[in-house]
Amino acid sequence: MVSKSPPPDIVIGRLPIYLRALEALSAEAQEITSSYELGERLGISSAQIRKDLSHFGDFGKQGTGYEISFLIEQLRQILKLKERWVVVVVGAGHVGQALVNYRGFNEHGFDIVGIFDKDPVKVGKPINGLVIRDDQELPAVLNEYRVRIAMIATPAVAAQEITDVLVNCGVKAILSYAPTMLSVPADVRVQYIDPVASLQHMTYYLNRD
Amino acid sequence: MVSKSPPPDIVIGRLPIYLRALEALSAEAQEITSSYELGERLGISSAQIRKDLSHFGDFGKQGTGYEISFLIEQLRQILKLKERWVVVVVGAGHVGQALVNYRGFNEHGFDIVGIFDKDPVKVGKPINGLVIRDDQELPAVLNEYRVRIAMIATPAVAAQEITDVLVNCGVKAILSYAPTMLSVPADVRVQYIDPVASLQHMTYYLNRD
Numbered sequence: 001m002v003s004k005s006p007p008p009d010i011v012i013g014r015l016p017i018y019l020r021a022l023e024a025l026s027a028e029a030q031e032i033t034s035s036y037e038l039g040e041r042l043g044i045s046s047a048q049i050r051k052d053l054s055h056f057g058d059f060g061k062q063g064t065g066y067e068i069s070f071l072i073e074q075l076r077q078i079l080k081l082k083e084r085w086v087v088v089v090v091g092a093g094h095v096g097q098a099l100v101n102y103r104g105f106n107e108h109g110f111d112i113v114g115i116f117d118k119d120p121v122k123v124g125k126p127i128n129g130l131v132i133r134d135d136q137e138l139p140a141v142l143n144e145y146r147v148r149i150a151m152i153a154t155p156a157v158a159a160q161e162i163t164d165v166l167v168n169c170g171v172k173a174i175l176s177y178a179p180t181m182l183s184v185p186a187d188v189r190v191q192y193i194d195p196v197a198s199l200q201h202m203t204y205y206l207n208r209d
Numbered sequence: 210m211v212s213k214s215p216p217p218d219i220v221i222g223r224l225p226i227y228l229r230a231l232e233a234l235s236a237e238a239q240e241i242t243s244s245y246e247l248g249e250r251l252g253i254s255s256a257q258i259r260k261d262l263s264h265f266g267d268f269g270k271q272g273t274g275y276e277i278s279f280l281i282e283q284l285r286q287i288l289k290l291k292e293r294w295v296v297v298v299v300g301a302g303h304v305g306q307a308l309v310n311y312r313g314f315n316e317h318g319f320d321i322v323g324i325f326d327k328d329p330v331k332v333g334k335p336i337n338g339l340v341i342r343d344d345q346e347l348p349a350v351l352n353e354y355r356v357r358i359a360m361i362a363t364p365a366v367a368a369q370e371i372t373d374v375l376v377n378c379g380v381k382a383i384l385s386y387a388p389t390m391l392s393v394p395a396d397v398r399v400q401y402i403d404p405v406a407s408l409q410h411m412t413y414y415l416n417r418d
Contacts, residue, residue, distance in 0.1 A: 016409035080412045094307035173411035191407040198400040200225035202382035
């Protein structure tokens with residue numbers, strides 16, 4: 001039974017995690033899994049997994065579990081991953097370079113088509129098959145490739161200006177490593193990656209000893 | 210009024226975000242803020258912010274808002290950030306190097322005391338004032354500094370083995386960049402940073418055009 005209300009964003013955020021676990025099982029040549037097994041792997045209750053998936057359809061047969069390859073295909077369809085996406089990276093410091101060198105994007109359907117920086121010392125240098133371009137060329141590349149997804153790896157102080165350029169050129173999804181909050185229109189999504197905030201989240205639970 | 214039940218983990222996760230916004234306001238020499246202003250900055254409702262903070266005490270005076278420096282100190286105390294923490298990084302690839310080069314950790318009270326790799330080509334090389342050490346030296350360094358926090362930036366296939374070493378030596382909080390789920394005892398916290406999953410979360414909302 002598919003529920004009528006739109007799935008909560010927190011549920012959407014768990015789908016890529018389920019997809020990754022299913023892909024790992026598939027790589028181990030396993031064909032069938034259960035919400036229990038997935039839950040054990042992910043530290044999420046099996047009831048939560050069944051409830052999350054029930055927002056999108058009825059993927060498991062009673063008592064026989066989920067067919068892994070089928071569920072992978074369904075999740076890839078739900079997450080719009082059946083075709084590849086082009087992505088740009090803005091900021092060619094350590095983080096930007098790490099992003100361009102990370103194979104995981106390509107392996108999961110994301111093609112980085114450009115990396116940009118405003119530092120003339122960096123512009124023109126090669127990273128993993130791309131050449132660092134000047135920020136000024138950003139609009140032309142965004143338009144040429146019809147880019148909808150960007151990753152920001154600039155210093156905090158430059159991030160809003162870059163965001164405005166991205167949004168003006170049609171980018172609808174931004175993954176930001178800059179430690180600052182970005183202001184965007186309602187139809188643009190932003191996700192933040194902030195390792196300091198992640199550490200500070202965990203220190204709450206730590207005891208000095 | 211402080212509520213009796215322990216604050217939900219999702220609330221704890223928002224405290225570092227509030228702290229960062231307050232620090233930004235303080236850097237702009239502002240002294241007083243409101244849940245409305247914070248909410249505008251963060252894209253979070255003012256009611257949510259007031260509710261989140263009410264788990265920990267009564268920080269605002271009716272009608273006059275929050276005194277920024279006081280609230281910063283309170284949040285730093287709640288998050289156990291009044292003293293500095295030592296941290297290790299395992300994995301000296303692009304991500305590990307980006308972490309060691311990132312000034313944000315030091316600026317926010319985290320001192321990286323070691324970076325480790327098992328690749329003999331990398332071991333011995335300097336990064337930002339540290340020398341890459343062999344993984345074999347990990348237990349000695351963890352014990353010497355009584356390290357409770359670690360960041361994992363190894364390939365997925367190596368991450369569980371490293372996690373076991375960390376846990377055996379008393380690490381209680383792990384920030385993992387390895388694209389795999391880690392198995393840890395109940396008293397150890399893990400946070401994952403997975404840019405592919407973050408992108409896949411957003412593609413759900415994108416339209417092909």
